[in-house]
Amino acid sequence: MTGGAWTLRVLFSHWTRHPMQLATLLIGLMSATALLSGVQAINTQARLSYDRAAASFGGGATAMLVPAHATTVPQSLFSDLRRAGWLVSPVVEGRVRIDGRQIRLIGIEPISLPRGAGPAPSIDQAALQKFLAAEGQTLIAPETAREIAGTEGARLETDAGEPLPPLHLASELSPNLLVMDIAWAQRALRMPDRISRFLLDSAAAGERTPLADVAGDSLDLVDAGAQTDLQRLTASFHLNLTAFGLLSFLVGLFLVHSAIGLAFEQRLPMLRTLRACGVSPRGLLAALVVELVLLALVAGLGGVVSGFFLASALLPDVAASLRGLYGASVSGELGLAPQWWLAGLGMSIAGALLAAAHALVKVFRLPLLASAQPFAWQDAQRRWLRWQAVLACAAFVVAAVCLTLGTSLVAAFAVLGGILLGAALLLPPLLNLLLRAGEGMSRRPVAMWAWADSRQQLSGLSLALMALLLALAVNVGVGTMVGSFERTFNRWLDGRLSSEIYLVAKDPAQAAAIEADLRSRPDVDAVLPSARAETKLSGEQVEVLGLADHATYREFWPLLEFSPDVWDRVRDGTAILISEQLARRLNLHIGDRLRIPSSGEWIATVGGIYADYGNPKGQIIVNVDQLLHRFDNAERTRFGVRIAPAKVAALMAELQARFALGGTSLADQATVKAESRRIFSRTFAITAALNAFTLAVAGTALFTSLLTLGQARLPQLAPLWAIGLTRRRIAGLELLKTMLLALLTALLALPLGIIVAWCLIEVVNVKAFGWRLPLTIFPAQLGQLLIVAMIAALFATLLPTIKLARIKPITLLKIFADER
Amino acid sequence: MNVRWFTEIISKAAIVALLAMQTTLSHAQGFAGLGEDVDGFAQVMPGKPLRFPADHGAHPDYRIEWWYFTANLKDAEGTSYGVQWTLFRQANKPNDNASGWASRQLWMGHAAVTSAATHHFAERFARGGVGQAGVEAAPFKAWIDNWQMRTLFADPSVFASLQVSASAKDFSYSLRLDGDRQLVLQGDAGYSKKSEQGHASYYYSQPYLRVTGSLVLDRKTIAVTGQGWIDREWSSQPLKADQTGWDWFSLHLASGDKLMLFRLRHADGKHFFAGNWISRDGRSEQLAPGAISMTPTATTRIADRDVPTGWRISIPSRGLEITTAPLNPRSWMDTRFKYWEGPVHVTGSHAGEGYLEMTGY
């Protein structure tokens, strides 16, 4: 062992004598790393799936030509483009329903497909031949095949009655996707001679005619690497996750910082001795950094492993909510690249170094001759509190600037971050003021001592308290947001789902039969046809929903703003309704005129804006007859049925029997509502889970801070014992003081939490999802959280206190001896 | 999922084999499909008169077909170049007239420019039925993507006054072909035998083409002139299962005579020879197999194969005793289906130039 290694050994010997401190440090780093890397794993996995799904056959790596105004372009453009030197490959894309399940279907033309554009499945040669053969082939991921009970070679049919080529399982394919030759796909999707987009092989290009000369303005060139729809839609979801992951990381670092700070404080004499014995400042610093990095590596390894398990546990929920919210298929199995593990370790090391930066600078500047006694804590604390307050103000200013000037979601999170950070920094000065006030009011000596001592304790506990404040505030904030959301959503759902039964017919013929049957029944109050189509507004894919002109909608539809006679004008086709998020994104207002790309020319006015919570896509509502008239491939197959609630079951049974409707093609209101609620409750499931973890980490921080502080505080307590207070009494006082600090912190966390909720609802959600909710405060929920926080604090305080109550008198005596 | 798919899909198909067979495949299956049954495709029969302009167009009732143009060119300084433009058609189903994606026709285009030092080439693939590639008889037009060969005037009998162009990443060309001579029927009045067992194709040529135009190589435009040759051929089963490849010459002799000859190599070493001597006056006479002698004199190692790039050819009955040397011995078409194709220079009893194509190595 060389000199350097020996220095390291000396440093490490501290941990073997203080295993609890080591545990605190490692747990802090581990949980910080675990939470952040867990979230990153989820995000990475999801993005990987998007890339595979959206970017297979174009997107990510391949440049594309996409329709500029409509959803498709005529197929003749394909040969026009090729003959003009544009090496494009056509793709037709859409969704089909198989056994009631929506599945994405892509038709490709493998002969012109640019190299690297596909998901590169290593399908054997025989299968490749079959793909192009007359019989064709439907490529499908094995898990999706299992879900729709399809086996190799099975010939499926869409619910609309179009046959598909035999299935071929391809494990490389993303889930919920069918891939087949374009000839088959156009048939299955009923899009003859239409192309959804062109993939562009820029690698082999020679001379080519300008795009406008070939295709006019009907196509837009999208460069390789451009964001896909799915990435854009889900960006906010992942940013959300990342933000909470970072928050947990931060809370974990608080823990690490306090552990490292304490360890350095305790090791100051040792460090001085090392220096006196001839270890150079540079050598000492290097040894400390190496020590830290080694610890961080160990903790980081534990962290990424836990992160992996955390992510595995959360992934199914995330995958479910991504599917429910965005229709994004995310594989439920984690496949992690080595970079992820390295990034986790890097995070741990960077976090440890960040948390230790202050201590390391202190060591580098360590004066060799220690003044024997720590200088007046009062003075130091005052300076520190002032500094914290200044930093807090700076954080608030950043938040205010982002709030007024920022437009992006990142800015919204910056507002949130600024408020949280500012509040955390402001906590110690605030507590100090409160304690000073308490001290001023008390008359009895022990009480005065207790108040004053709490103030002195503040510097040691402040980091743990700050972590507690953050965790609690975010919990309050998220809880309030979720509560507000649920309340609003339920009310909205009642307005939106007003028909008692919803059904989808196989085809227009069956639809006509069902409609005739329903209309002939005296017990049916109304049959409300609806239809769906897709179009594009300002380049954005938009759903078109066609509704019947009926009192059901006129009375209940959740309109946020509307012009007079809006429903009459919708019926006439001169007005449309648009969803809140679309209005926000395209900056549309009541009275604005819109050109709606459809089969013909259609210009209508915005007549109303309605809430469409949870829908990532923009949506417009038109009259159903207008829709069927103006969109060629729209079909009249969907109906809402109004009927007395008592007769719902009977009618459904009858419909099921007579028309063989089942699965998702027939549902009653309650089922649809329950399904919607289930999907939406998942929107915030991950946020809630991360919150719980964060609170747990904050509790651990408090616990370990107290435990380590207990030892350091004995000199302050020993005199009390000497002047005649029993150990029990001292312990009781300690417990009381800590609980007081925790209570004050928790009380301060409540208003902060409301501010966080406001920020989430008014700033983050609006930017992330495009809709705004009314903020509702739930006092019972707040009270509950307060109690949970106090119980957590009590548990965190109890063990150190019991230890104190049972401390041996000799230990206290020894303090006097050592103090001399 | 990329072009490799196509490769693998059609590697079983005739078109592949006709162009450039991978030896293993060829050995296993004859010409990788060309030796297969006719499967309901139209058969090539002797004595059937060719009709123009109809026969300039595609013959979907036959399995395979090509439009082949080569040219020996020189720039103002006398530097030599060779140009190739080829369009291949293959049907996976007889009498396929389906339009749209349901069409079972596959198209493949090859283009190349050869100089003494460089050999640029490119390939294109297309499905029939959607207009990406195709051939119209009158007015004549053959195309795949933005590569095309089309007539400038509507005189079907001449099959000249054509515009030929192709462009790829690293080269392009645009050439005008002029001529006033009649088409030349190869073999016996257009019936070209490929084996003693009756494998054959319909085959005619236009070897009297004056070529002017420009090449673009390395972003430099080069004005060129020279002479060109068009071959047209279609069949359903032109080759025998044990024929492994061929060596094919089309030569412009300084005397004004033209010479087409080929050797179909057999696995057992007994090769099948054929050729036509086209006199200055345009008379095309079939050469007897025994009258032709073709001997490799030099080989070039390319892509792990030994390719005979130098030849001695003798046709004693015509007083012909020549050797050929390639302009660029590395005129290797490293396309999906690999073969050698490039300009050659002729010396000996006759001077001249032309093109050599060798497959199956």
Place this chain on the structure above:
Amino acid sequence: MLTVSRLNKSYRIPSGALSVLRDVNLQVARGESLALTGESGSGKSTLLHLIAGLDDPDAGTILLDDAQISSLSENERARVRRDRLGLVFQQFNLIPSLKVADNLAFQARIADRFDAAWQRELADRLGLSDLLDRYPEQLSGGQQQRVAIGRALANRPQLVLADEPTGNLDEATADEVVQLMTDLVKASGCSLLMVTHSMRLASLLDRRTHLTGGRIA
């Protein structure tokens, strides 16, 4: 070997500058042991710290053989301490988390000069052989100081600087410890500069010099 000339040092205090050392000259020859005595606050510890390179003088030079201590960088001074000096403090300054054996060997180890035989001899002569597996907190004050002396001598320094090494020990133990130290210093052929306020302990050394009001008397 050690030559201190015209050394001055003052500290800033609220009422102005407090002059601690004034034109101090001092010499210690090779193998010599010198006791530096003086009242509390006479500046004797400050002088020792300056010689050890733990603090900077205002003026004057400290020459340890050829090394001018006060003009060296922090890292160079650390190397001088590591390789050429042995320090013994009043508070022992042992490393609480290392066993006695490791505390003894520590400075020699970081100087890469560990000599097992010498280590054994030191432990033996300091009476620590049976205590090597203990932690400092399990030792008496005298034992702890003996460990500190051993640590200072383990790398065979040129000069041992001892700052009130017996300040925390009773008289009997103090005499024993100082006797041990001077014996060992003699045996290893190095010099010793010991700061003490006890004339009795000072008498155990080769030579004595007295510091009053920051000046050598």
